[in-house]
Amino acid sequence: NAGVMQNPRHLVRRRGQEARLRCSPMKGHSHVYWYRQLPEEGLKFMVYLQKENIIDESGMPKERFSAEFPKEGPSILRIQQVVRGDSAAYFCASSPPEALSMGEQYFGPGTRLTVT
Amino acid sequence: GENVEQHPSTLSVQEGDSAVIKCTYSDSASNYFPWYKQELGKRPQLIIDIRSNVGEKKDQRIAVTLNKTAKHFSLHITETQPEDSAVYFCAAKVDNDMRFGAGTRLTVKP
Numbered sequence: 001n002a003g004v005m006q007n008p009r010h011l012v013r014r015r016g017q018e019a020r021l022r023c024s025p026m027k028g029h030s031h032v033y034w035y036r037q038l039p040e041e042g043l044k045f046m047v048y049l050q051k052e053n054i055i056d057e058s059g060m061p062k063e064r065f066s067a068e069f070p071k072e073g074p075s076i077l078r079i080q081q082v083v084r085g086d087s088a089a090y091f092c093a094s095s096p097p098e099a100l101s102m103g104e105q106y107f108g109p110g111t112r113l114t115v116t
Numbered sequence: 117g118e119n120v121e122q123h124p125s126t127l128s129v130q131e132g133d134s135a136v137i138k139c140t141y142s143d144s145a146s147n148y149f150p151w152y153k154q155e156l157g158k159r160p161q162l163i164i165d166i167r168s169n170v171g172e173k174k175d176q177r178i179a180v181t182l183n184k185t186a187k188h189f190s191l192h193i194t195e196t197q198p199e200d201s202a203v204y205f206c207a208a209k210v211d212n213d214m215r216f217g218a219g220t221r222l223t224v225k226p
Contacts, residue, residue: 031212033214035216041218041219042205042216042217042218042219043160043205043216044216045213045214045215045216048212048213055212056212056213058117091159091160103148103209103212103214104148104150104162104165105150105162105214106162107152107159107160107161108159109158109159110159
């Protein structure tokens with residue numbers, strides 16, 4: 001089991017460009033969560049998805065940010081027209097179906113986004 | 117929604133001493149409380165967790181206690197070692213909603 005995979009690990013974008021962050025959950029996991037971590041700060045919830053469904057996006061900024069988890073392929077966090085304040089580490093976590101877990105989440109290695 | 121507070125923000129102990137990190141939560145419906153360890157530049161790693169129907173859980177040098185009435189839970193690390201140095205996050209989960217504390221930076225001095 002390869003664990004949660006994220007790519008790219010490091011991403012540099014200029015202001016105004018788009019950033020696409022990918023997350024492949026652990027095998028058998030159907031729930032994906034995205035978190036943002038600013039330097040020296042904690043993990044802030046952004047969005048919770050299941051396949052083809054956004055369950056909770058209460059932590060997502062209203063503009064420029066979107067997320068999807070298609071039937072096939074990884075989950076994508078998309079940031080349009082990036083600004084310097086978007087520079088952060090973005091972590092994806094996955095968890096098994098509810099019937100098989102307490103809700104524990106396993107984190108990917110993160111994508112460190114730098115906006116110049 | 118759930119609100120999780122974590123104290124202290126920094127903690128420095130001598131190798132071999134114990135370390136205690138405390139968290140409080142606001143939503144009495146929270147039923148799952150994990151603790152994560154994050155080393156510099158690495159991903160958060162789940163180190164121990166507890167459900168709301170259990171008051172204490174221990175795994176070698178690490179233990180977690182839960183007081184549902186007071187809505188607080190604590191992480192205890194005994195016989196600390198330099199490799200325990202990291203940032204520790206508590207979290208509380210209700211339904212699909214997991215909220216994290218702000219983190220405690222633990223430094224274990226050799």
